[in-house]
Amino acid sequence: MTTTMMTMTMMIMMKRREIMKMTMMILLQYQVGKRCTRQRRRKKKQKLLDTKWWGPTKKNDNVFKPYEPAFAVVEIGSHQFKVSNGDNIFTERLKFCEVNDKLILNKVLLLGSPSQTIVGRPIVPDGAVHAVVEEHALDAKVIIFKKKRRKNYRRTKGHRQELTKLRITNIEGVEKPLNELVEKPSNSAKKEQEKVAVSA
Incomplete structure (x- = not known):
């Protein structure tokens, strides 16, 4: 009678261990999944606006x-x-x-x-x-x-x-244009150019 009781208790303990292992596995999977969703959220946020x-x-x-x-x-x-x-x-x-x-x-x-x-x-x-x-x-x-x-x-x-x-x-990212100073030709220079154009 005692041996059967012992075997029964051992079987129950083994089942408990298996149940504990299963629950631990499920919890680990859940935490890993949670971590993945966090990473996905972070990536999505980064992608939304870089x-x-x-x-x-x-x-x-x-x-x-x-x-x-x-x-x-x-x-x-x-x-x-x-x-x-x-x-x-x-x-x-x-x-x-x-x-x-x-x-x-x-x-x-x-x-x-x-x-x-x-x-x-x-x-x-x-x-x-x-x-x-x-x-x-x-x-x-x-x-x-x-x-x-x-x-x-x-x-x-x-x-x-x-x-x-x-x-x-x-x-x-765009090169800024250089503000080059362009000298205005004086009136005498304009007249000289006109004379050259007329003589040619």
Whole structure:
């Protein structure tokens, strides 16, 4: 009788060990899965906006640089924007940015100026667009109305898209044109040129 009891208790203990092993395996798989989702989320956030963190602006920061006639095509999230110095653009809400934060947008697809155009394959390696977060806002309301006739089915729903307003402060990667001083010819030089033209 005692031997059968002993074997029964041993069997129960073995089953408990197996159950514990199984639960530990499940917990480990769950934690690994959790870690993977965290990494995926991080990658997604990085992909959403490929930026470098600079921190908030200060009151005495001279944010704007003198205007240069240059433009850039920037990818933010899955949208592309054509921007130049001083432009304001509305993007989808950037959740990890606060108001007055400086951003560097690295996904520059194209840079252009009066003297040159640089096309990226797919991005321009030295190109960067500096921006400042102006505000977080909501877009105008869009009403979604569904109806199926003769079925007494009507659904009305509203949606306001969350937006972030960015102000473009600088575009890097385009060579700045040199301001060469061109001397105006004097009146006597003009008259001499006219005389030469007439005599020829």
